[in-house]
Amino acid sequence: VTTLNIPRTIEWIGQLDGCVRLIDQTLLPTEFKFLDCTDLETLREAIVSLRVRGAPAIGVAGAMGLVLGIRTASDSDPAEFNKQLHAAADRLASSRPTAVNLFWALDRMKSCAESNAAQPIPDIKEALLREAMAIRDEDARTCRAIGENGHDLIPEGGGVLTHCNAGSLATAEYGTALALMYSAREHGRRFEVFADETRPLLQGSRLTAWELGKAGIQTTVLCDNMAAQLMKEGRIQIVITGADRIAANGDVANKIGTYGLAVLARAHAIPFYVAAPRSTFDLTLENGDQIPIETRSSAEIREGFGRITAPASANFYSPAFDVTPAGYLSAIVTEQGVIWSPCSQKIREFFSA
Numbered sequence: 001v002t003t004l005n006i007p008r009t010i011e012w013i014g015q016l017d018g019c020v021r022l023i024d025q026t027l028l029p030t031e032f033k034f035l036d037c038t039d040l041e042t043l044r045e046a047i048v049s050l051r052v053r054g055a056p057a058i059g060v061a062g063a064m065g066l067v068l069g070i071r072t073a074s075d076s077d078p079a080e081f082n083k084q085l086h087a088a089a090d091r092l093a094s095s096r097p098t099a100v101n102l103f104w105a106l107d108r109m110k111s112c113a114e115s116n117a118a119q120p121i122p123d124i125k126e127a128l129l130r131e132a133m134a135i136r137d138e139d140a141r142t143c144r145a146i147g148e149n150g151h152d153l154i155p156e157g158g159g160v161l162t163h164c165n166a167g168s169l170a171t172a173e174y175g176t177a178l179a180l181m182y183s184a185r186e187h188g189r190r191f192e193v194f195a196d197e198t199r200p201l202l203q204g205s206r207l208t209a210w211e212l213g214k215a216g217i218q219t220t221v222l223c224d225n226m227a228a229q230l231m232k233e234g235r236i237q238i239v240i241t242g243a244d245r246i247a248a249n250g251d252v253a254n255k256i257g258t259y260g261l262a263v264l265a266r267a268h269a270i271p272f273y274v275a276a277p278r279s280t281f282d283l284t285l286e287n288g289d290q291i292p293i294e295t296r297s298s299a300e301i302r303e304g305f306g307r308i309t310a311p312a313s314a315n316f317y318s319p320a321f322d323v324t325p326a327g328y329l330s331a332i333v334t335e336q337g338v339i340w341s342p343c344s345q346k347i348r349e350f351f352s353a
């Protein structure tokens with residue numbers, strides 16, 4: 001087993017008076033720079049503009065952002081403290097709508113505050129910092145387990161296609177879809193990775209190819225419209241993506257373009273896997289139609305490459321995510337095992353086990 005060079009996306013530095021340090025992903029792959037956030041608004045802006053992105057990483061950022069938001073709150077007035085806590089959580093919750101991990105992490109932080117409500121406020125603040133750090137550390141362990149549970153799905157010598165970035169950068173560490181690849185490589189398996197460029201913001205070419213390259217895994221980048229041809233040429237044996245939210249019936253919201261890939265995979269009889277932690281499931285939603293889909297600024301399409309690429313007179317539509325119906329999935333790989341042919345019943349059984 002070899003150990004790969006995998007970056008830490010987000011960390012809390014120091015004590016309660018410290019800061020949140022994150023890799024500014026908008027600068028990659030040309031610049032590797034950390035951004036230190038010392039206040040909630042800076043952290044929230046980092047989520048909104050995708051300096052930190054990817055469902056589990058947004059969850060960790062939300063939890064740590066809440067600590068930034070309450071650490072200067074009143075130490076003597078519980079009502080005032082609670083007011084600030086909820087205002088901070090609401091403010092962070094309004095940053096991005098699709099990845100459920102953000103809301104999951106904020107709920108967990110609020111529960112932590114509630115169960116410590118009898119303590120002096122300074123102790124509640126310390127408990128919240130410990131909880132945010134625990135969310136980060138658990139996510140790192142969860143990602144490792146996802147990799148271990150799924151790496152055998154990658155065939156020796158095969159071609160693996162992925163979309164967007166569901167790697168270390170998108171989580172606390174190690175990733176979800178990419179965790180399978182890291183684990184497979186750590187166990188000595190050889191395979192070729194194909195990364196969709198992932199327009200409009202190029203998470204595939206800028207981030208996935210960058211982090212796999214750092215880990216010594218050679219990556220072939222393709223434009224999003226090339227996948228069908230590669231499949232037809234027999235170069236793709238398996239497709240693996242992450243998820244931003246999974247409904248109770250197994251429908252999966254993930255980066256725009258994922259649905260198209262799933263349809264293409266089905267047409268070419270190629271297995272299509274989603275790798276995600278339990279915190280990405282939203283069992284309150286019966287199906288994927290209920291998942292809120294973020295639409296982003298038309299500027300991200302119109303000026304996608306730092307120059308004008310369409311006339312201002314054109315209209316734009318920019319959904320950041322799409323929903324793949326559960327029927328297109330071969331399986332969902334989680335930290336607690338693999339859910340084959342996911343559907344409402346299988347997911348219910350998985351969560352009640």
Ligand code: MRU
Binds near residue numbers: 164241320
């Ligand atoms: O808009 P982004 O970059 O936050 O979208 C990220 C994705 O769609 C990822 O595939 C998903 O969050 C899974 S990350 C392990």
